[in-house]
Amino acid sequence: RRSRGFSYKLPIKTVLKAIKLLRGRFANRCAIVGKAMGPWTLAYHLYGSEDFLCDSLLEPDKVKAFLDVLKEVTILFANEQFACGADVVTIADHATGDLVGPNAYRDLLLPVHREITARIEGPAILHICGKTLDRMEYIADSGFVNFHFDSKVDPLAAMEAVKGKISLSGNINNVETLLYGNPKVIEEDVKRIMAAGVQVIAPECAVPLRVSNTNLQAIVTSVSKLAKENQA
Structure with a gap:
């Protein structure tokens, strides 16, 4: 059920206004990508990360109930962004292998993700930071059109894990390559991916x-260059 005044709260209103501005300025020049936090990530902030992760093992039914409530926030915010002109919305939901095992994703979050993707009004990308290779086979069945993954995961292994069920995006290293690297280093990383x-x-x-x-x-330059070379 729609929360009264949700889209008029300043943080939400600011994001929606930004999407409208981007749609007006760049409508046919680039994709407008929105973002909403998923229920697992929201739970870290509202439940407390340590308590939530402990209860995912000790009280899984309690965690399921919490995720069931929080998913409504994710769905509502994603749909507001589509209504304002987003082409796609990224759902950031950090059930990462650095914190929880793959069965936690399979048993607790996958059913919620399937409901989210069924109810939002446009294509969605899932993003999870960190190590995710051991749960990619489940992510591939989540209903998301794309999985955006971290540089901690080998891209070839990632492609093998999803078996063509979902497209992938990533995974240029932010710090070593983008922040401290140079165009040559970036081209090498792009080539590998x-x-x-x-x-x-x-x-x-x-x-x-x-x-x-x-x-x-x-x-962008590296992708264009390498794509042309591959077509030659």
């Missing part, structure tokens, strides 16, 4: 604000 067959070449996560525009532009 493209060779693995990853469909969308992108930074692994939110780009550090200190990354130069030159290095960001080098991603």
Whole structure:
């Protein structure tokens, strides 16, 4: 059920306004990608990370009930972004292998993700930071159109794990490659990821604000250059 005044709360209103501005300025020039936090990530903040992770083992039914409530926030915010002009929305939901095992994703979060993808009104990308290779076979069946993954995961192994059931995006290292690297280093990383067959070449996560525009532009330049070479 829609929360009264949800879209008028300042943080939400600001994001929606930004999407409208981007749609007006860049409608036919690039994809407008929104973002919403998933129920697992929201639970870290509202439940407390340590308590939530402990209860995922000790009181799984309690965790399921919490996720069931929080998923409504994710769905509502994603749909508000689509209504304002987003082409796709990324759902960040950090059930990472650095914190929980693959069965936690399979048993607790996968059913919730399937409901989210069934109810949102447009295509969605799932993002999970860190080590995710051991749960990619489940992520591939979640209903998301794409999984955006971290540089901790080998791209070739990732492609093998999803077996063509979902497209992948990533996984250029933000710090070593984008922040402290140069266009040549970026091209080598792009080449490695493209060779693995990853469909969308992108930074692994939110780009550090200190990354130069030159290095960001080098991603696009490298992809275009290597794609032409592969077609030759």
